[in-house]
Amino acid sequence: MEKLKKYNQKLLAVLGSIAIVFLVIGLIGFCSILISEYQRTSYYDNQDDGILSEEKIEELQKENKREQVISYETPKLIDTLQQLYIIPVSQKSLEDAEIINKSNLLNMYHEALILEKEKADIRYSGSYYGNFNNIIIYNQKTGNTQKLFTERVNFSGFKTVYFDDDIFLLCNVATKDSYKDGVINLRDFKSLYMYSFYSKKFQQVGDSELPIIDYQFINNSKELLIRYGIDKNTNGTYEEYREPSILKRYNFQTEKLTDIVDGKLHNELQQILEGSKK
Known part of the structure; x- marks a missing residue:
């Protein structure tokens, strides 16, 4: 009887130790999930920052201040033969507004731009994502x-398409604070912009009052099939789950x-849908 009692005590001690180990592992896993979720949420919150609206900029300009500064992303090799790169230009929001000192604008970006050698097939990856406010075309041969x-x-984001x-370089761009929330970002109406590396032609496709949803090239041609949204409730942002869309065709050569x-x-x-046609 005494042996059985000791055996049970040892068994309970082992099971208790195992339970504590699993509890600790579970707690660590739960904390890791919370940290990952916080980092992911923080990242997307930053992505939604966008650039400040014209109204906000005017307020800051009166005090000769700024709340955002230019930041450069990693250059992307677009054309190996011509050694053409594109440099995405993003922005960083300051914790507090700072006085604008024009004499120090160039010193904000003082490090030399180093372009690593890339394999030729890397440039065919096509799509790039981030939070941008401009793109620089860099010719490594000429330095321009x-x-x-x-x-x-x-x-x-932006996309490169090869013929x-x-x-072609294409991007859906917001230019106005249509949502009227003080920030120009992804909630606002976006327009499609196209740039040709061959002709150097840069153009906006369509009207900025007609927000673009998505697009695709037709049968490997330079004609585009574009889907636009209709802001039916006129709140300044397109809500795909409740607002309609229309289809249009765009010819790059004729710009029609x-x-x-x-x-x-x-x-x-x-x-037919509403039942008014019998």
């Missing part, structure tokens, strides 16, 4: 740099944007 945008914009005779579905057919479909 060129900015694409001359106005204040915000975009979350036999050209390379035309409807895929004409007005007559659209009205017929709407009448």
Whole structure:
């Protein structure tokens, strides 16, 4: 009986130790999940910062202050033969507004730009994501740099598309605080912008009042099939789950944007849906 009692005590001690180990492991795992979730949330919160609205900028300018500063991302090799790179330009939000000292603007970016050698096939990855306000075209052969945008914009990514005779750079860009929340970011209306590395032509596709949702090239041609959103409740942001969209076709050469579905057919479909056509 005494032996059985000691055996039970030892068994309970072992089981208790195992339970404590599992409890500690579970607690560590739970803390790791909380930390990861916090970091992920913090990252996306920063991504939603966008650039400040014109109204906010005007307030800061009156005090000769700024709340955001330029930041440069890793250069991307676009054309191996011509040694052409694009340098995404993003922004960082300061914890507190600072006085603008124009004499020190160039000193904000004082480190030399180092371009690592990349394999030729890396440039075909196509899409890049982040929180950007401009793009610089850098020609390593000549040392020349060129900015694409001359106005204040915000975009979350861009895409490079390769043809036999050209390379296109495309990005969905917000230029106005359409949502009226004091920030130009992904909640605002976005327009499609295209840049041709061959012709050096940079153009906006469509009207900035018609927010772009997505696009695709048609049969490997330079014509685009574009889906635009309709801000039916006029709140300044497109809500895909409750607001309609339309399809248009864009020709890069002629710069013409035309409807895929004409007005007559659209009205017929709407009448069938609402039951007004018997």
